[in-house]
Amino acid sequence: MIDKRVASLTEALEGIGDGATVMIGGFGAVGQPDALVDALAEIGPRDLTIIANNAGWSAETGISHLMARGLVRKMICSFPKGSEVFKSLYTAGKIELEIVPQGTLAERIRCGGAGIPAFFTATGYQTKLSESKETREFDGRHYVMERSLTADVALVEAWKADRWGNLIYRGSSRNFNPIMSMAAQLTIAQASEIVDGDGLEPNAVVTPGIFVNRVVQVESRVDDLLRAQKAS
Amino acid sequence: MIDKRVASLTEALEGIGDGATVMIGGFGAVGQPDALVDALAEIGPRDLTIIANNAGWSAETGISHLMARGLVRKMICSFPKGSEVFKSLYTAGKIELEIVPQGTLAERIRCGGAGIPAFFTATGYQTKLSESKETREFDGRHYVMERSLTADVALVEAWKADRWGNLIYRGSSRNFNPIMSMAAQLTIAQASEIVDGDGLEPNAVVTPGIFVNRVVQVESRVDDLLRAQKAS
Amino acid sequence: MTGTPTSIGLDTAGMAKRLADDIHDAWYVNLGVGLPTEVANYVTEEREVVFHSENGILGMGPTPGDNEIDPWLVNAGKKPVTLRPGASLFHHADSFAMIRGGHIDLCVLGGYEVSQAGDLANWTTPSGDLMPAVGGAMDLAVGAKRTWILMRHTTKDGQPKLVETCTYPLTAPAAVDRVYTELGVFEIRDGGLHVVSLSEGLDLETVQARTGATLHA
Amino acid sequence: MTGTPTSIGLDTAGMAKRLADDIHDAWYVNLGVGLPTEVANYVTEEREVVFHSENGILGMGPTPGDNEIDPWLVNAGKKPVTLRPGASLFHHADSFAMIRGGHIDLCVLGGYEVSQAGDLANWTTPSGDLMPAVGGAMDLAVGAKRTWILMRHTTKDGQPKLVETCTYPLTAPAAVDRVYTELGVFEIRDGGLHVVSLSEGLDLETVQARTGATLHA
Numbered sequence: 001m002i003d004k005r006v007a008s009l010t011e012a013l014e015g016i017g018d019g020a021t022v023m024i025g026g027f028g029a030v031g032q033p034d035a036l037v038d039a040l041a042e043i044g045p046r047d048l049t050i051i052a053n054n055a056g057w058s059a060e061t062g063i064s065h066l067m068a069r070g071l072v073r074k075m076i077c078s079f080p081k082g083s084e085v086f087k088s089l090y091t092a093g094k095i096e097l098e099i100v101p102q103g104t105l106a107e108r109i110r111c112g113g114a115g116i117p118a119f120f121t122a123t124g125y126q127t128k129l130s131e132s133k134e135t136r137e138f139d140g141r142h143y144v145m146e147r148s149l150t151a152d153v154a155l156v157e158a159w160k161a162d163r164w165g166n167l168i169y170r171g172s173s174r175n176f177n178p179i180m181s182m183a184a185q186l187t188i189a190q191a192s193e194i195v196d197g198d199g200l201e202p203n204a205v206v207t208p209g210i211f212v213n214r215v216v217q218v219e220s221r222v223d224d225l226l227r228a229q230k231a232s
Numbered sequence: 233m234i235d236k237r238v239a240s241l242t243e244a245l246e247g248i249g250d251g252a253t254v255m256i257g258g259f260g261a262v263g264q265p266d267a268l269v270d271a272l273a274e275i276g277p278r279d280l281t282i283i284a285n286n287a288g289w290s291a292e293t294g295i296s297h298l299m300a301r302g303l304v305r306k307m308i309c310s311f312p313k314g315s316e317v318f319k320s321l322y323t324a325g326k327i328e329l330e331i332v333p334q335g336t337l338a339e340r341i342r343c344g345g346a347g348i349p350a351f352f353t354a355t356g357y358q359t360k361l362s363e364s365k366e367t368r369e370f371d372g373r374h375y376v377m378e379r380s381l382t383a384d385v386a387l388v389e390a391w392k393a394d395r396w397g398n399l400i401y402r403g404s405s406r407n408f409n410p411i412m413s414m415a416a417q418l419t420i421a422q423a424s425e426i427v428d429g430d431g432l433e434p435n436a437v438v439t440p441g442i443f444v445n446r447v448v449q450v451e452s453r454v455d456d457l458l459r460a461q462k463a464s
Numbered sequence: 465m466t467g468t469p470t471s472i473g474l475d476t477a478g479m480a481k482r483l484a485d486d487i488h489d490a491w492y493v494n495l496g497v498g499l500p501t502e503v504a505n506y507v508t509e510e511r512e513v514v515f516h517s518e519n520g521i522l523g524m525g526p527t528p529g530d531n532e533i534d535p536w537l538v539n540a541g542k543k544p545v546t547l548r549p550g551a552s553l554f555h556h557a558d559s560f561a562m563i564r565g566g567h568i569d570l571c572v573l574g575g576y577e578v579s580q581a582g583d584l585a586n587w588t589t590p591s592g593d594l595m596p597a598v599g600g601a602m603d604l605a606v607g608a609k610r611t612w613i614l615m616r617h618t619t620k621d622g623q624p625k626l627v628e629t630c631t632y633p634l635t636a637p638a639a640v641d642r643v644y645t646e647l648g649v650f651e652i653r654d655g656g657l658h659v660v661s662l663s664e665g666l667d668l669e670t671v672q673a674r675t676g677a678t679l680h681a
Numbered sequence: 682m683t684g685t686p687t688s689i690g691l692d693t694a695g696m697a698k699r700l701a702d703d704i705h706d707a708w709y710v711n712l713g714v715g716l717p718t719e720v721a722n723y724v725t726e727e728r729e730v731v732f733h734s735e736n737g738i739l740g741m742g743p744t745p746g747d748n749e750i751d752p753w754l755v756n757a758g759k760k761p762v763t764l765r766p767g768a769s770l771f772h773h774a775d776s777f778a779m780i781r782g783g784h785i786d787l788c789v790l791g792g793y794e795v796s797q798a799g800d801l802a803n804w805t806t807p808s809g810d811l812m813p814a815v816g817g818a819m820d821l822a823v824g825a826k827r828t829w830i831l832m833r834h835t836t837k838d839g840q841p842k843l844v845e846t847c848t849y850p851l852t853a854p855a856a857v858d859r860v861y862t863e864l865g866v867f868e869i870r871d872g873g874l875h876v877v878s879l880s881e882g883l884d885l886e887t888v889q890a891r892t893g894a895t896l897h898a
Contacts, residue, residue, distance in 0.1 A: 103560030103603030171536030335777030335820030403753030
């Protein structure tokens with residue numbers, strides 16, 4: 001029987017070693033797999049490369065929490081502003097940064113999951129972010145060649161899941177989660193609810209279970225996180 | 233008020249001229265916008281380039297109907313077998329054919345809609361279908377560069393629509409419809425039902441209305457078409 | 465081209481409203497974080513302008529009341545929003561397919577500098593920020609059908625932000641179609657700045673004096 | 682290497698069953714049109730092998746009864762199918778993202794020829810078909826984690842289909858991991874054909890005589 005449910009966060013995160021590349025879903029707090037990320041910080045693998053849109057906002061939770069513990073070697077993201085932890089590490093030269101335009105970041109991840117090693121986009125042409133990159137003209141317009149991104153692990157948050165690993169999302173919490181699920185060797189989802197029986201409705205599934213390896217049920221803390229974010 | 237509903241097939245198809253490139257959704261009969269295609273055959277624009285997975289199966293309906301009327305100059309598809317009309321035109325040298333691997337066809341269309349002019353895929357490497365194409369090695373593996381596809385018009389079938397042009401699909405009828413909706417200047421959808429009021433549930437929408445220009449309600453004939461297909 | 469600070473022209477509400485009046489009904493519009501977000505306040509619901517948020521929303525409605533907040537539904541500025549009838553939700557790759565694929569009728573962004581060629585600089589400073597961040601600005605500037613910039617006409621110390629050539633790092637070359645400032649509305653075409661309208665009580669000379677490139681009447 | 686027609690070895694049902702027995706429980710599997718489709722008949726529901734159809738289905742179940750047909754739900758051969766619990770539906774670009782992205786554990790395809798290097802020819806004839814058609818074969822052959830070929834060992838007139846070098850146009854180079862025929866199961870590695878098993882009552886000499894490349898025991 002296919003059963004991707006695991007009983008604990010520790011079990012869910014088993015096998016993430018030093019030097020791993022980890023994609024983390026979410027746009028700010030919404031859709032961020034906070035419980036998984038905080039549990040990963042406890043486990044403490046070192047020299048991580050993190051791929052995410054943001055760099056977190058509080059040393060107490062999420063990506064900034066990983067950084068505060070000294071576990072992150074490199075950040076690949078579009079918008080690290082808002083993280084004091086990242087800022088101090090970065091200005092001290094203690095963390096690497098690769099800034100990627102948000103849409104290029106999304107497409108590099110999607111292509112990573114879709115078996116496409118490289119693609120062309122007009123985004124970033126003649127900017128500092130494409131300085132070292134190959135450019136090319138198609139039909140009179142200029143484009144930058146971008147390479148896809150894959151990861152050892154993706155940590156994602158879903159609203160509901162089933163034992164086959166199918167996922168659905170709430171509100172604007174899809175963001176990077178469906179594409180990161182596709183792009184990692186090991187995709188681990190935290191979900192507010194895991195439905196029993198015949199699983200989610202086939203037409204409603206957003207992330208098919210083929211992309212998901214483990215599912216763990218945890219109450220979403222997005223209410224708390226947004227409050228904390230607001231206060232910070 | 234945004235209202236993409238039109239009252240008739242003729243109104244829905246207004247403005248499709250000679251020489252147009254037309255994407256037609258569907259995988260066989262399922263998800264094929266049969267009423268729109270048959271009405272287009274009546275209107276009769278000439279020298280069409282058709283982009284679709286198949287080439288139809290019956291001279292009485294769909295893509296083969298367009299061909300039987302002598303309206304199609306070129307077919308871009310993955311699997312034209314099953315269409316006697318196409319076969320006789322093709323063997324007589326009266327129609328051009330570009331054969332594209334099915335996944336490459338799908339991705340070329342998606343990229344067309346996503347503003348990506350070209351991408352790399354391992355599909356087709358060292359085959360007749362990539363003979364004239366640029367190839368390139370990434371990380372020790374060989375890939376073919378493929379260009380995106382766009383169209384003047386996309387004809388798609390949906391199960392339900394709303395006045396904003398949002399679409400949802402039934403069963404396996406999504407197939408090429410969502411990606412073709414993205415890749416055309418003018419996207420026209422036939423839907424079995426157009427819901428009133430506040431429209432489709434935001435989380436259930438598969439094709440957001442931004443990709444759709446016109447919606448026309450017609451009873452789906454897929455039952456009939458499948459019967460006809462079986463009999464042919 | 466002087467160092468005089470501008471206290472003339474529209475206030476920020478007036479600027480947002482001026483731009484809002486030029487948006488066509490039923491357009492799909494992405495509003496950047498900051499002042500551009502204010503534009504939505506001046507577009508009535510009946511006009512059915514469809515607001516896009518790059519984190520996966522089409523059909524955003526106004527800010528919810530304190531008791532109506534859905535924490536899972538935020539805009540690109542990570543602030544709570546609502547959904548209007550006809551809304552849809554999707555993931556980031558689909559959202560930027562809309563942007564990059566030219567499906568968004570208009571994006572409104574802020575700017576550090578805009579050149580007469582339409583080059584846009586709005587993401588980082590010449591020295592490089594202490595911490596650079598780009599977000600979706602580069603994608604929006606090259607992808608949307610129209611890119612309109614909503615910004616103050618000059619810097620705080622009176623330097624013009626409409627210039628011949630950008631000195632700030634570019635967000636995108638030749639991307640801007642229009643610029644809305646407190647002093648007027650300017651269209652960029654054929655490599656030059658063309659005045660669409662000047663704010664009430666202002667003449668060309670006054671505005672030209674605060675502009676770093678030639679204004680064509 | 683002779684022209685003797687083979688009437689020895691397994692029948693087609695036996696071939697499909699032999700392959701089905703090697704599929705691991707819980708694998709994601711795409712079965713090509715024709716004989717490969719038959720493999721599903723020999724995989725029990727309890728094993729929860731998840732069948733993928735390139736037209737946008739994961740979790741296909743068996744053929745429905747005449748009264749249970751949903752015309753909107755067909756497989757890649759355009760025949761009615763059912764859904765099992767845990768199924769999901771998606772569009773063609775997502776479906777081939779699964780294939781091209783290496784998420785499908787196994788695809789089973791038919792073959793005209795397979796070379797000892799794993800080159801696969803299964804889409805058109807050397808002369809070019811009257812009407813060529815490729816479908817999803819090229820994507821599946823290069824994309825799936827494993828490509829197994831299910832085919833007769835020889836052509837109707839007794840020519841070997843397992844060969845040193847393909848004479849038919851390639852579907853994909855170096856793509857095949859295993860070949861299942863009525864005579865046995867063969868693994869391709871290090872540029873050669875290795876016998877995994879021979880069908881009951883057959884010896885290596887008999888099978889080698891019907892094979893166009895060296896078989897390694």
